Amino acid sequence: MIDSSLLLAVTTFAYLACMLFYLAGVIFHYRPILSWGTYTGFGTLGIQTAAILLRWKESYDLGYGHAPLSNLYESLVFAAWAIMLIYLVMELRSRQRTLGVFPALFAFLAMAYASFSTGIDSKIQPLLPALKSNWLIAHVVTCFLGYAAFAVSCGISFLYLLRKTQTDNPGPKGFFAILPEARQLDEFNYQMILFGFLWLSLGIITGSVWANSAWGTYWSWDPKETWSLITWFIYAALLHARTLQGWRGTRVAWLSLVGFGCVLFTYFGVNFLLSGLHSYATR
């Protein structure tokens, strides 16, 4: 009997395979393997989409009836899905296949952490009263699209910095010569950050509107809220510096890494290290 947990187990390993294809393609400078990465990526995304929809249906069968976005396990699965979706759309539009290593790695790590960590419960749980709202889907989806775009941007930033280490040897024989030019990477990175910033803003705002209807205050400096605002400040600083001050390349890449560090802390650090109103996201 096919159920969502089986499909999600398949997804986990398929993302690992996808990452290895992309990695092998880049290391051996062999483009056909890169396209295997693409096919695996699309196929896995399809399986994972089916798994998420199936889990949604299963929650109705259990009598709970809620979107699979209610706890840490489900949010990790959704994060992996969003990262791969955003990356693959970017790959189609930019026709660049060499940037897939990090997105596939992040998607695999998210799935593996969700599946294998003993502290994370993968059972379908009923919704707590605080989460019973139409805002749940809007808030989680917008936030995670933002996080996922920043994850992809973080991957591009790594590649940019790697590529930059070889500026002395820019010829076609360089190890990273298969990657797009640094200038192009910088442009992709910028586009990803714009996309992420828009969704992060939407995520913070939907969260704020929701908080107002659940707790009676649209901003309470709860650690999660504050950390998402810190992330917003970092990327806002980056965008201003890049647009007006002409910051390009290396500095933008480093700021993007710092920004993604903030995203990770907002997502995990706040849950495990700080207490606050978002405590239902820890299990």
Next chain:
Amino acid sequence: MQKESGFFQAFYDALGSLKLTVSVFLVLAVCSIIGTLFPQGLTPDEVESRFRPGVAWLVNTLGLADLYRTGWFRTLLLLLCVNLVVCSLRRLPKTLRLLRHREERIDPAKLGKFSMSRNISTGLSWQEAEPILTGALSEEFRSVERVPEAEAFAATAEKGRSSALMVYVVHLSVLVILLGALLGSIFGFKGFMNLSEGESSAEVVLYQGNQAIMLPFEVRCDKFSVTYYDNGMPREYRSDLAVVEKGKEVYKQSILVNDPMTYSGVTFYQASYGSTLKQAEVELQDRDSGKSYRLVLPFRQMVEIPGTRDRVQAFEYRQDLGRMGAAMVVVLSREGQDPSGSWILIDKSDFHGNRVQNYQIKVLGTEQSNYTGLQVKRDPGVWIVWFGFTAMLLGIGMTFYMSHRKIWIWCGPSAGDRFAKILIAGRSSKNPLAFEREFNELCERIDERLKSAGTGN
């Protein structure tokens, strides 16, 4: 004098500078981090008991335990506002000038120097080509403007002109949001109200400054209930509320955690719950006379001890007082004396300290009642904040994904020839790659139409 205006100019420039913007963003980020790492909401006394004197002094002076409400943190937010106002004021005239700019003439020689430009030759005269060009341009661009030119057709076409203004919409939206928050904090209030089942009250205890306010109406809790799922997780917290005005019930609603009640601008949220004392049955023994009395004390109501002029009441109740179990305060009021009271341990009836003045008190039984904890709020600024949010999202989306795209076109007689020569150039404020595709398509469409019109002749 010269020097002074130089100083003010430099100060004004610094206030509107991008360096300040980026610095304030990063400083705000760092300060906010401190606020999430340091426990918020400790009172100064708690800080002093937790930290060494020097550290406690520093924490209390900087207000680290209530960081987001300190003057210096708000000053940082104010600085961000000043910065974005000054920088917008400095840049806006330039943007407006750019948007208002109209070409007085188009120099065909200059069009060739654009990074995006194209030469098209045709077998038509420029008068014949003109309607074809205007037609093709106005399909793509809403505003096509002819530049007066006697011996040629020259025009500009553009779209997305307002996208250059969107960044000001984003800046303004930040001010609008903060204005909404300010109005809310001045003209609104935020507090809580605990209501036992059946109790009604108009008193709201505010979070700030240990004060209470009275609402112009009373709220009554008819019933509070919690339901659970099969696995023991809570499913729903529900309070059945009624609004009572001048003794008459005027409105009824049940509230859930995500479903508050709003009545005349005041909103009631399901925030917490608990149980409290409804009444206690006690035995009082007068140690002087040896007489004992059995009384039922409804919570916070005076009861006279029969045959005396002493009155007692159960005044306060805790489910667990300092790990000694349930306890309540019994207050004794005697004529001509100040009331006196003491904590009575309910579970430890033999405790020798269970006494008030000459009465030894034993609690025989208690009856509890549920209470619901309501968060009560009035925020007239919230709609301004929502408006600011909407403007911010629209502004960010349009700043990022719209660009100002402009086409220059010149079509005139080439030297010594009756056939027209056409020059097209284009420029986009951002995303040049996407515009290049659009530009090429436009040029090809024009080329095709000119050709088919030429063969038609």
